[in-house]
Amino acid sequence: MNAAIQTAAVEPVSGVEIFVPLNKLKKSPKNARKVPHSEATIEALAGSIQHKGMIQNLVIEPEVREDGSPTGCYLVTAGEGRRLAQLLRAKRKQIKKTQPVRCYLDTENDPAEISLDENVTREAMHPADQFERFRELSENKGWGAEEIGARFGVSVNVVKQRLRLGAVSPKLLQVYRENGLTLDQLMAFAIAEDHARQEQVFENLHYNREPWIIRRDMTAGNVPASDRRAAFVGIDAYVEAGGTIIRDLFSDDSGGFFEDAGLLDMLAVEKLREIAGEVKGEGWKWAEAHIDYPHAYGFRRFYPQPVALSDEDEARFEAASVEYDQLVEGYDSLDEMPEDVAAKVAALDAEIDAISAKRSAYDPLVIANGGVFVILNHDGAARIERGFVRPGDEALADPQPEPGAEGDVMTGEDEQPEEGDEDVQEIGEEDEEPGKPISDSLTRDLSAYRTLALRVALGERPDLAMIALTHTLTAQLFYSYAEAGCLEVRPTVTPLGSHADGIDDTALAARASEAHEAWAERMPRDVADLWGFVVGLDEERRTALLAHCASRTVNALRLPWDRKARALQTADRLATALALDVAKDWTPTVDSYLGRVTKAHIVEAVTEGVSEDAARRIADMKKPDMAEAAEQLLAGTGWLPAALRTPGPEQAEVVETEGTGAEVQPSDAEAPPSKAEDGEVSYAVAAE
Numbered sequence: 055m056n057a058a059i060q061t062a063a064v065e066p067v068s069g070v071e072i073f074v075p076l077n078k079l080k081k082s083p084k085n086a087r088k089v090p091h092s093e094a095t096i097e098a099l100a101g102s103i104q105h106k107g108m109i110q111n112l113v114i115e116p117e118v119r120e121d122g123s124p125t126g127c128y129l130v131t132a133g134e135g136r137r138l139a140q141l142l143r144a145k146r147k148q149i150k151k152t153q154p155v156r157c158y159l160d161t162e163n164d165p166a167e168i169s170l171d172e173n174v175t176r177e178a179m180h181p182a183d184q185f186e187r188f189r190e191l192s193e194n195k196g197w198g199a200e201e202i203g204a205r206f207g208v209s210v211n212v213v214k215q216r217l218r219l220g221a222v223s224p225k226l227l228q229v230y231r232e233n234g235l236t237l238d239q240l241m242a243f244a245i246a247e248d249h250a251r252q253e254q255v256f257e258n259l260h261y262n263r264e265p266w267i268i269r270r271d272m273t274a275g276n277v278p279a280s281d282r283r284a285a286f287v288g289i290d291a292y293v294e295a296g297g298t299i300i301r302d303l304f305s306d307d308s309g310g311f312f313e314d315a316g317l318l319d320m321l322a323v324e325k326l327r328e329i330a331g332e333v334k335g336e337g338w339k340w341a342e343a344h345i346d347y348p349h350a351y352g353f354r355r356f357y358p359q360p361v362a363l364s365d366e367d368e369a370r371f372e373a374a375s376v377e378y379d380q381l382v383e384g385y386d387s388l389d390e391m392p393e394d395v396a397a398k399v400a401a402l403d404a405e406i407d408a409i410s411a412k413r414s415a416y417d418p419l420v421i422a423n424g425g426v427f428v429i430l431n432h433d434g435a436a437r438i439e440r441g442f443v444r445p446g447d448e449a450l451a452d453p454q455p456e457p458g459a460e461g462d463v464m465t466g467e468d469e470q471p472e473e474g475d476e477d478v479q480e481i482g483e484e485d486e487e488p489g490k491p492i493s494d495s496l497t498r499d500l501s502a503y504r505t506l507a508l509r510v511a512l513g514e515r516p517d518l519a520m521i522a523l524t525h526t527l528t529a530q531l532f533y534s535y536a537e538a539g540c541l542e543v544r545p546t547v548t549p550l551g552s553h554a555d556g557i558d559d560t561a562l563a564a565r566a567s568e569a570h571e572a573w574a575e576r577m578p579r580d581v582a583d584l585w586g587f588v589v590g591l592d593e594e595r596r597t598a599l600l601a602h603c604a605s606r607t608v609n610a611l612r613l614p615w616d617r618k619a620r621a622l623q624t625a626d627r628l629a630t631a632l633a634l635d636v637a638k639d640w641t642p643t644v645d646s647y648l649g650r651v652t653k654a655h656i657v658e659a660v661t662e663g664v665s666e667d668a669a670r671r672i673a674d675m676k677k678p679d680m681a682e683a684a685e686q687l688l689a690g691t692g693w694l695p696a697a698l699r700t701p702g703p704e705q706a707e708v709v710e711t712e713g714t715g716a717e718v719q720p721s722d723a724e725a726p727p728s729k730a731e732d733g734e735v736s737y738a739v740a741a742e
Contacts, residue, residue, distance in 0.1 A: 067159070068159055068160055068161040068162050069159070069162070070158075070159055071157065071158055071159075072156075072157055072159055073154035073155065073156055074128050074154065074155055075151075075152045075154060076140050076149070076151055076152065076153045076155050077151045077152055078126065078128060079112070079127070079130055080117060080127055080128070080129050081129070081130060081137070082115070082129035082130055082131050082134070083129070084131070084166040084169060085130075085131070085169045086166060086169040086170040086173055087169070087173055091138060094208075095135060096139050096142055097207045098206055098207035099136055099139035100139040100140075100142045100143050100207055101204055101205060101206055101207025101208070102205065102206060102207055103136070103140065104143065104148060104204075105205040106205070108155070108156055110136070111133070111156050111157055112130050112132065112133035112136060112157045112158065113130070113131045113157070113158050113160050113168055113172075114128040114130055114157045114158070114159055114160070115128065115129050115131055115159070115160060115161055116159075116161070117129050128157065131165040131168045133172075140153065140155060180231055181230075182219075182227045182228075182231045185219040185220035185222075185227070188213065188217055188220050189216075189217055189220030189221060190220075192217055199213040199214050199217065214303055215241075215303045215304060218244045218247075218303050219241065221247050222243055222244050222249075222252060223243075223249040223253055224249075225256075226240065226243055226252055226253065229256075238265045241265065242265040242266070242272065242304075243255070243268060244304070245269055245272050245273060245300060245301075245302045245304075246272050246273070251272065252272070255268060255271045258271070259271075260676055260679065262675050262676070262679045264679075264683070266682070267679060267682060270682060273300065275315065276300060276311035276312060277311060277312040277318055278311055279299075279309025279310050279312065281312075281434075282430055282433065283312075283318050283319065283322045283430065283434070284312050284318065285433070285434025286325065286430055286434045286435070286436070287321045287322050289309070292317070292321060295321055296317070297312060297318065298313040298314065299313070300313050319345065322430060323343060323345060326343035326345070326428050326430065327428075329343070329428050329436050330343040330428040333426050333428060333438055333440070334426065336421065337422065338424060338440070339421075339423055339424060339447070340425035341425055341426040341427075341428060342425065342426070342427055342428070343429075344427060344428070344429050345429065345430045346430070346559060347559065348429075353443060353444055353445070354451075354452075355441050355442050355574075356416065356417065356420040356424060356441040356451065356452070357416075357571070357574040357575045357577065358416050358575050359414060359417060360414055361412065361413060361414055363409065363413060367409050367412060370405075370409060371409045371410070374406050375406060377402060378406065381395055381402070382399060388400070414575055416441060417579065419451050420441060420452075422450075423447040423450040423451040424440075424441055424443040424451055425442050425444070426438060426440045426441075426442070427442060431559075431564065432559050432560060432561055432564060520596065520600065521588055521589055521596070522540070523543065523600065524588050524599055524600045524603065525584060526540070526541040526543050527600070527603035527604070528577070528584060528599065528603055529581055530544070531545055531547070531603055532574055532577050533577075533581045533584070545603065545607045547607060548609050548611065550611075553611060560639070561639065569602060570602070573602055608625075608628075610622065610625035610629075612697065626700075626701050629701070630701050630702065630703060637693075637694055640694070641688070641689065642659065642684070642685065642688050642694075642695070643685050644685055647659075647695060648681040648684050648685055648688075649678075649681045653680060656677075656680050656681060657669045657672070659684060659688060660672060660684050660687055663688045663692075663693030664688065664693075668687055672687075
């Protein structure tokens, strides 16, 4: 052994290196650090020592008793973290507890000052230098994140983060060194490794350099993993097709971003076409795949009709239901059941569903001449819409004669004969044609009296009025037969897709569509059987059907060319009565509101929804940045613009009073044309 290095058995001399057994080293009571080292720091030191040994000696002094005699142990003046790291290695059986540790003996300097000096008189390397050195280890030595992490005692994720930061454009790393960027901003740029894109986004930044704005701009052309297309295709299929997933290693990116939107669209359509091909195998004439609903205007839609189960299926359904109920009795969920019982319950449940599906089916003619749309639902699942028939195939799919065929005479108001042209038989004139039908004039005469009698009688029977109204609306909304009912009530269903982009793909639209389809599947195939169907419903279900039909006709659109103040007032009263809360299904985003209003409106929204302070913080931003910031601030607040708010009962009463006026109004028959507030002439409707 070198003469300059002495063993612990010899009287120590200050200023020399000695090797001391690990179990003879203790923490100095004069150590300046009172807050202990973190576990991560000790782990890092242990990893470093394991692979590279002790780079720096411990500084020690002998431990002495009160009488000044040595105890044989040494106090660590500087290097307590390295001592703890060696103890951790010994605990893991990597070294022995008696492992010699190289130390520097110092008995001349004040131990407290040495400890303070070691912790104060130093400067950590700049993080940018650290990031680049990690990247060089990976590129020059071929080490992966696992190897680097083991050699430096840090987690694989930390290494990946440092490697990603080291791969940022050198230009931006230099700006970071010069304090022109914060670490959070640099991490936002690191979401993608395209240096040109990073520099382009940096050059386009204004004074507002929030990390979330940088991330937004860096991923502007990418598709988030939360998108319905991404959920439908899946990461594995996208990557297998050559796509790249961009991951944000510094925040919760909810699965990252799909870099190639075009590839994702192609894969989604291909997958939808595969499903369409399978569905077409059911016998349909055609099946089309679309990402968005194609709005099949002009297509008539048919729904499955009730089908009676065979005696065998009925018996099996009953037996399976009884067995199912017996097995699940006493359990709240499948998780509580024994494995074999849970498997049997699942099998019975599937069998019951399969038999139940046989209770309705499409008419073979509809299948042979109709088709299917396979579209991508808002939640990323394939949505199959069956039963559409093109206009040219409608006669083949529904060969029933239309009302008016086979000799039925249908005369409209526009076809009434001119006065004096009626075929009127004079009194006393001899009937030369015994088989001749009564004249059209007389037929109208008699039917007018019958119509009047029906009106009076129906007005005295609210129960039958409800049936007749429900029948009339249902015939037109489900069968497109305006002439199937005898009430002159014409429901109008205004499509909303042309007024609000994407509204047909929302969860709220899906709820409306599901409700309509649920009723449609229960309707009789022939509209002639509809009256009996409506009469056969109990009062609760008949009322529910009427409510559904009425709901389809609601129109509260505010259009610049369509002045209808009274209708909109009624819509407000209806919303109040329903306690309508649009915030459950609508949130203010850049696309839905904030990007389409002025900066003043954005500030007003944040003031109302969050606070005045929050509004002041974004008041000086550019409009695009302001809209993005406002979207994040308003998320989850329930704030709504005035057009979506529901008036309270007091407000509704004020609106109603303003609409009717306080003065006594003339009767409907006496009321002259009046000038409405919007400048249009409004006419009172006279009672018959």
